[in-house]
Amino acid sequence: MKLVVVGGDAAGMSAASQARKRLGPDELEIVAFERGHFTSYSACGIPYWIGGAVKDRDALIARTPQEFHDAGISVHTRHEVVAIDLAAREVVVQDLDGDGERRESYDHLMYATGAVPVTPDWARIDGEGVFGVQTLDDGTAIHAWLDREPQPRTAVVIGGGYVGVEMAEAMVRRGLAVTLLEKSPQPMGTVDPDMGERVGEAIRGLGIEVRTRTHVQGLETTDGRISAVVTPQGTLPADIVVLGLGVRPNTALAVRSGIPIGVTGGLRTDLRMRVVGPHGHLDGIWAAGDCVQTMHRVSGQPVHVPLGTHANKQGRVAGINIGGGYATFPGVIGTGVTKVCELEVARTGLTEKEATAAGFAFVTATVESTSRAGYYPGAGTMVVKLIAEKRTGMLLGAQIVGREEAAKRIDSLAVAVWNSMTVEEMTALDLSYAPPFSPVWDPVLIAARKATDAVHAAG
Template sequence: MARRLVVIGGNAAGMSAASQARRRRGRDELEIVVFERSHFTSYSSCGIPYWVGGLVPGPDELVARTPATFRDEYAMDVRLRHEVVAIDLSERLVVAKDLANGGEPVRERFDDLVYAPGAAPVRPDWADGGPAGVFGMQTLDDGAALMGWLDADADADADADADADAEVVAAPRSAVVVGAGYIGVEMAEALVRRGLRVTVVEKSPQPMSTVDPDMGALVRDAICGLGIEVRTGVAVTGLKETDGRVSAVVTDEGELPADVVVLGLGVRPNTDLARDAGLPVGRTGGVVTDLRMRVADGVWAAGDCVETVHRVSGRPVYVPLGTHANKQGRVAGINLGGGYATFPGVVGTAVTKVCDLEVGRTGLLERDATAAGYEYVTAVIRSTNRAGYFPGAQEMTVKLIAERRTGLLLGAQIVGRSEAAKRIDVLAAALWHRTTVEEMTALDLGYAPPYAPVWDPVLVAARKAAAAVEAGQ
């Protein structure tokens, strides 16, 4: 009799796990049932701002594999609009609600379970049950809801112009983005592209808390350069509504007019079901797994719902990124299928852009290094992406953090224009292999005037960091 695998979550981690398991076990050996609460499978949440901003034509371009592909080519029973509401480990049973049919309960037994519901957007109390026009940005359904709001209002405005008796619903002209992390700054740019007047509100002193404040100040300059108003050190306390629609965001420094509000406050691990089922949850809030992504006998977890280990600090961390989700899902699926694989942890590498400004980071920030007990030195340099005399040469800022005594690289950040962000990959590889900044000064990096100065910015930063280590010994 075939074993039955039930997968909770049909995006990156869940479908990677299911696909790998299928490649190793035929349909006669393994039945696969996937529950996904949204309308899509295997899609790029990171692409939503580019869809909203008009750089991507529509949601179909953000879908890697459709439910039909998984059903036809992978022999999976994919059930969209099904929300799992309970897991019974003793009975090896999951209970789901069929959202498309009035919440009708569905029960499925399992031999193996992959828990991969992803992350849940942070949604403060003041945003719950409030006026229309407030949107989180976590799934393609969220993106579709925002696009529907913007487009419906624009259509209504056009219809009102054509019909004097029509109810006038003005198209949104002002937007407030709450939170200035990755999704916040990307959505702010997207809304500016749509012609809205945009204000970003951030409780921290600088935007982009995923980089150190001195680097975040550079990001702030770029955001302001787009015509976006940036309010830092400001807390949102509520919303104001008019005729059931949001009309302003209330802060501790006054009200900000808003026809639409986007929440960019980050995410938390979606672990409520796991807690209720008695699965272990770590201090970061994510499900605890072993190196093979196993949680318990026959139970696996992967993606934005799990915690992992930081390879530099050695501490548990929660880093919700699609890159990790796909790798973790692949590891879980290989092991489910009878193979052997492990997930060795992360160094926290991420990149983003604001207009033409590129931002990259990897490893520890200064506050992380302090929390981990390191004494460290920092080095900040300004260089160019190409030879200074070559057309198109633009400035970039590179910051390195190194252990004071050993010179071990602990973290790096880059902010600059063209060809800046992906240089972070060199530094991520150096971190992965526990390289010192002195060793980095001899890295054999590619050189040609169109691509780099003779001394690449990474090498210049390594030299300055190595000198700071030597001076501090």
Template sequence: MAPQRMLVIGGDATGMSAASQARRLKAADELEIIALERGHFASYSACGIPYWVGGQVEARDALIARTPEEHRRRDIDLRMRTEATEIDLAGQRVRARDVDAGTEEWLGFDQLVLATGARPVRPPLPGIDAPGVYGVQTLDDGQALLDVLEKEEETPGGRRAVIVGGGYIGVEMAEALINRGYTVTVVDRGPQPMSTLDPDMGALVHEAMCGMGIETVRGAAVTEVLTDGGGRARGVATEDAEYAADVVVLGLGVRPETGLARAAGLPLGESGGLRTDLAMRVRGHENIWSGGDCVEVLNLVSGRPQHIALGTHANKHGQIIGANIGGGYATFPGVVGTAVSKVCDLEIARTGLLERHAAAVGLQFVTVTTESTSRAGYYPGARSMRVKMIAERRSGRLLGTQIVGGEGAGKRVDIAAVALTAGMTVEQMTALDLGYAPPFSPVWDPVLIAARKAAAAVRDDLT
């Protein structure tokens, strides 16, 4: 009997995690695995690209978890520079095109995995496709940017960069280019950078960025990428001003890459991401699976689906898909929306809902903000941090936490992430038995200080 065929579209986190896990469970004579990747690289950390561009990671290959040759040695037929262009659901086949040769073929499947990821937001502005405008979604993108940065470093004189967008990618790329010696301007349409925080916490990021020498233009949408006589980007324009640049980097976020799925008639949610069940099976299709940046996931706090593009989820989705195709059983219950980042010495973290998210789903809540330090105040190297906590009125259920501060601030958000997953109240959090020693925290950890204040606010609200 011929083996079943598992066909994977997308050779990064979800796709290759799914292929690898399925191969662990089923040998090649039971399951043939073919994976299609349109780029030059597979199984790499896209999250590490800003740190590679900035010089903290010296070599591109350090971001590659497993090479195509390593996958092939494990009986996974990974076909690089091969793009899926059409899905025929009725015929259970996919049209594949060799990107370099231009040839096409149809590949049948018994199990199909859609791991097409996300695409950078690239608004249809004049000049947006000019040379000198760069995204940082893939290793190919990062290499193209790094090539021009290293070339410009050979040219004497000041170098200028404009980052369009002040979200995670925007602030990480601002740090990368500061490290490269560029004068950096971040242009963002929001009132504060990091719209993944409440504005009062985003203001702390803005203040810190200014102190690092990063010019941050807020409340300003880019209307045009300006070009020189040769058609190369020379800056950007807003309604009120122009900002000169030698390079322009886009950091406007991403959208699910679901063009193939949409054309095939597969179900999409409000965000444009594929809708899946707990097993990561596309709804209504027994043999089609999807995960990573192209799907919606359930937010366990709000109870609503949302699109979150993070490598942590993508790898978990792949493991779950591979286990289910390989004959096992696994599910993905949902997320609480945890993310952490940094810009130079400032750490930025959040989990759960922001105020506007809680209000949008009809929750009533109280908020508190506290100031503390990463270590005992008397211990050398203690850094300040601000913690904001949101709790549901009356019940005191934790709804969200945001942290902005120096070294030691960011990963403290994991305490709140666990509490959110467990459905804890802020009162219950105050009894958590966390580790303490002066080099690591004050007697009361900053997150627990915020929980105590939030619990008091909930009690006061009841009176």
């Protein structure tokens, strides 16, 4: 048998590695095609390499093409699959450096093309200096631009989500004057407005100019380089522009090949990561990673949550099944975390907006506490917000905004959401305590107590 992998990053190569563990080269030939220069790298680490916290680009690479070759997996970088012939069970592959094409047969096809940055028409300019941040090739291009002469002095980051705030930090650390533009009333739309407002205040405190409710009208260039960003409120000088407008599933190849997509724009799969069409499974077609939609365990709705954690898990599940084993992917709850300099932001489960859309009636509780005992040196403040179902008290979601050692507390809340715990049950959780790590009442427990009171008051 032959497995062809389309996409050489987290999901695709996790699937290839798991399949290889179960079937040797004499049982399963594995061929992977990657349009970029790199395989199995941490895209999440790109802002930290650009900002200097990570010194070496290669530190982001988990396994090179040669390491996969040594493990019995043939990887072809700078090769793009441009068509899938479902009837013939073949793919058409283009050599991006040699302009040649060839056809490759498959018994199993692993579709792992990831996501692509949202790029509005106004961002498609005839000039240099405008970047998305999706692949390590993108990161390499940004790094090279920042190092060139004359060195950029001003940066405009468009979009205040995860990528936007992380790249804003990277630009600050590189010594640039940074403006962050966001069309919504506050940055970090992945958390509720009241928490996003706290994020915005903290980002401004870091010296980053934050302009909310701002729509970009266009970009200007001078001598073939970006020079300004045009908004209704005025024109901003820019030596580099970073797009952080979100991503969409990279499913253009699937659509061209007749593979249906779901309501989120991602490929539909079953629990084993087999692609599902209108009449059932597509024989031998698997998908995982940022190109698929999955189920939210709290809302029960299909969602697109592009994170490397999910990509690796989904790829592993697909590879186990391709190799003859059995594994399933049970869905997601939207857990995410990021930082801007010393500010940490985390969330899990549903926001208020998402809970309302799902049909839940709910109460909220917000508390301010410290990361350590108040008398212990270095204690930082944090705000914890819980969202609980009105009648049952089931924890629907949680958010944290704070300083050092705040954000990872979201993990205990994620476990509670995953297991459908009530906030009252959470008040008795046996969480660790010592003054260097937590107050005697951890912020999670204080928030759970306040949320329990809100549930009881709501009847």
